[in-house]
Every structure is written in C-alpha cells, then in structure tokens.
Amino acid sequence: MTAPGEGRDIPGDPPDPPFRILHVSTGNVCRSPIxxxxxxxxxxxxxxxxxxxxxxxxxxxxxxxxxAPMEENAAAVLSELGADPAGFRARELLDGHVIHADLVLTATRDHRAQVISMGHSAGLRTFTLKEFTRLVRAIDPATLPDTADLAGRARALVRAAAALRGWLLAPTPEADEVHDPYGAPLTFFEAIGGEISEALDPVINALTGAEVAR
Known part of the structure; x- marks a missing residue:
C-alpha cells in the first residue's frame, strides 16, 4: 500500500512571479519608449x-x-544605441498598469506625482529614473538576494531604495528630470538617449548583479 504522498512529486515553494518594470513619460512616444x-x-x-x-x-x-508609433528620432537613437525599436505602439497609462507594476520609473517629478495620485499604494515603488539611479548607487549589492532569484532581488532593491529616499536628496530638483525631446532635432534626442542610457546602467547592474561585457 502506498503511503500518502509516496511516489508523487511534492512541489516546493512556488517561484516568485515575474518582476514588472513600468516606464512612464507623457506621450509614450519619446522618452519612455527609449x-x-x-x-x-x-x-x-x-x-x-x-x-x-x-x-x-x-x-x-x-x-x-x-x-501611435514611436517618434522617428527616438527610433533612430535606439538603433544607434544597439536596441530594437521595431513594433512599438504607444499606450495610455491605466490603473491596471500601475497596479501590476513592481517598479515605476518616470521621466520627471510631475509624472511621478501623477502615478502616485492614481493610488494603488504606488508611492513606495514609484521613482523618477534619475532618482532611482541615485538611490541604487548607494545600495551595497552584497545586501541583495542572489541573482538565482531575479524577481526577489529586484523587489529587495526597490525596498532598499524606498528606505533611502528621505536621506539621499537630489542636489537640485532638475537633477531628477529627463527633459522632453518631442519635436526637437535628432541631436537633442541623442543627448536624451545618452542621459537615459547612463542612468539605466547602474540600475541594470544592480538588478542582474553583472556588468555587460564590452
């Protein structure tokens, strides 16, 4: 007679659900697609x-x-930086996007305020991109979970950043802004793309525990 459970696979703890990052700007055709x-x-x-x-x-x-498609200059900048702009279509920010996001990164403080005003307990997981970068730089990667659990590591990173927010202030309000290049020439889009890429680098390194080979 087989004892209860004998001969059957007993699952362990279920894995963490995927970690969702939501980038927010105004029209979703320039900064947030980039x-x-x-x-x-x-x-x-x-x-x-x-x-x-x-x-x-x-x-x-x-x-x-x-x-709407991505702005032509935004697509050109992505291609220059080695990323793929193909197939993008803009979306209007909805409650569901905020509810399901584990981390919301906005282009400006105004966008951050708009996301938080939607409710859904978004305050502790919504930052401007540059604000989050500044906070992440102050977090010791050794204090984060191992990269075997990427979602758990990412959630721990957000909690640590939120805890530091009141202590590590921006030198100026403008320091946390990514300005809107909409309607500007390609050179301005390239400058904004460079700012975004530079701000993302330490965030990606912290999330993954690895720097990309160059």
Whole structure:
C-alpha cells in the first residue's frame, strides 16, 4: 500500500512571479519608449532568455497617444544605441498598469506625482529614473538576494531604495528630470538617449548583479 504522498512529486515553494518594470513619460512616444527598449536590450545582454521571463519591461504615457508609433528620432537613437525599436505602439497609462507594476520609473517629478495620485499604494515603488539611479548607487549589492532569484532581488532593491529616499536628496530638483525631446532635432534626442542610457546602467547592474561585457 502506498503511503500518502509516496511516489508523487511534492512541489516546493512556488517561484516568485515575474518582476514588472513600468516606464512612464507623457506621450509614450519619446522618452519612455527609449527607456523601455534600452532596459530590455541591457537585460538581454546580461541575462539572455531569463530577462523576458523573470523581468518584464513595459511603458505607458500619462497622455499617451494610444497605438501611435514611436517618434522617428527616438527610433533612430535606439538603433544607434544597439536596441530594437521595431513594433512599438504607444499606450495610455491605466490603473491596471500601475497596479501590476513592481517598479515605476518616470521621466520627471510631475509624472511621478501623477502615478502616485492614481493610488494603488504606488508611492513606495514609484521613482523618477534619475532618482532611482541615485538611490541604487548607494545600495551595497552584497545586501541583495542572489541573482538565482531575479524577481526577489529586484523587489529587495526597490525596498532598499524606498528606505533611502528621505536621506539621499537630489542636489537640485532638475537633477531628477529627463527633459522632453518631442519635436526637437535628432541631436537633442541623442543627448536624451545618452542621459537615459547612463542612468539605466547602474540600475541594470544592480538588478542582474553583472556588468555587460564590452
């Protein structure tokens, strides 16, 4: 007679659900698409197929041009930086996007305020991109969970950043802003793309525990 449970696989603890990153700007045709696709590109460079399965990256706009393509100059900048702009379509920011996001990174303080005003306990997981970068730089990677659990590591990183927010202030309010290049020439888009890429680098390193080979 088989004892209860004998001969059957007994599952362990279920894995953490994927960690969701939401990038937010105004129209979701310039800054947040650049940030979304650069984040995906950088994660894939470090993690390969694990990136899309364990860390989901999306974007939306507070006044999103629903279904619109990315701005032509934004797409050009992404291509210059090695990321893929193909197939992007803008989305308007909805409650569901905020509810399901584990980390919301906005282009400006105004966007951050708009996300937080939507409720859904978003305050502790919503930062401007540059604000989050500043906080992440102050976190010792050795205090984070191992990269075997990427989602758990990412959630711990957000908690640590939120705990530091009142202690590590920006030198100026402008330091936390990524300015809108909408309607600007390609050179300005390139400057904004460079700012975003530079801000993302320490964040991606902290999330993955690895720097990309250069």
């Amino acid at each position: 940030t979304e696709r650069l984040t995906r590109h950088a994660l894939a460079a470090r993690l390969g197929a694990r990136a899309g399965a364990e860390l989901i990256v999306e974007s939306a706009g507070t006044w999103g041009h629903e279904g």
